Amino acid sequence: MTATPVRVLIADDDELVRVGLRAVLGAEADLEVVGEAADGAAVLPAVTRLRPDVVLMDVRMPALDGIQATRLVLTRVDDPPRVLVVTTFENDEHVYAALRAGASGFLLKRARPAQIVDAVRLVARGDSLLFPAAIRRLTAAYGGAAGLPGAPLTEREAGVLRLMAAGLSNAEIAAELVLGVETVKTHVGNVLAKLGVRDRTQAVIAAYRSGFVPPG
Incomplete structure (x- = not known):
């Protein structure tokens, strides 16, 4: 039985970027680009109509930026898709704001095709694309x-x-603490629930922002 492909929506005001991402993702049998949006204002209607599993979201778009578009998608759509921010610069206040709004991680536009594909698969299965060092820098600068x-x-x-x-x-946490993976999943779920956050990315931001985890 063939698995259903991961449905992806590409939101970017640069047509060349959209074409490039579509080519990279379309070459994979388990990924399907179901639509594109050239502006943040078009993202919510496209998500409502196309029901993607993952949105690749540019942060800087005209009319409505990716931060506001992310917030709308995650608050107004039942069972919303995962949002993966696509950005030129990782040390960007807009990236931090998008992560605070609920994005599951970020990806640099200069990333290699294999990295893009892996990132989409990762967030599609419910994980967060974490770069701890970058999140530390973003939180220190803008948090x-x-x-x-x-x-x-x-x-x-x-x-x-x-x-x-x-x-x-x-x-890896299970191995470090000598616990079963299911036990770790339970602890992670409890952490997210107690912090009132959507996923691991928001939990990590809260940990650094509060000083619970020292920047070093």
Whole structure:
């Protein structure tokens, strides 16, 4: 039985970028580009109509930028797609704002085709595309100061959050703490629920922004 391809919407005001991304993703049997949007204002209607699994979102677009478009998609669509920000510069206030708005990670436009494909697959299966060093820099530059939100974490949950902030996967956290992967998934779910965040990216941002995990 053939698996259903991951449905992707490309949102970028640069036609050459859209063409390039469509060519890269369209060459993969498990990925399908179902539509394009040349402006942030067209993203929500396209998502509602096409129901993609992943949106590749440029942050700088006319009329409505990718930050606002991300926020609209994630708050107004039932069972919304994952959003992967595509950007020219990683140290960009717009990237940080998009991550705070709920994007699952970011990808540089100069990334190699294989990296783009892997990133789409990663977020499609529910993971976050984390670059801890970049998130540390973004949070230090644009995050300000805030306490760790939500309910207090247990000692085990705090340890899991620290390892999440270091970029470890559930399997790697399980190996580090000598736990089962399903147990780690439960702890990660509890951390997200207590912090009131959507996914690992937002949890890691909260950890750095609050000082819970030191920048070093």
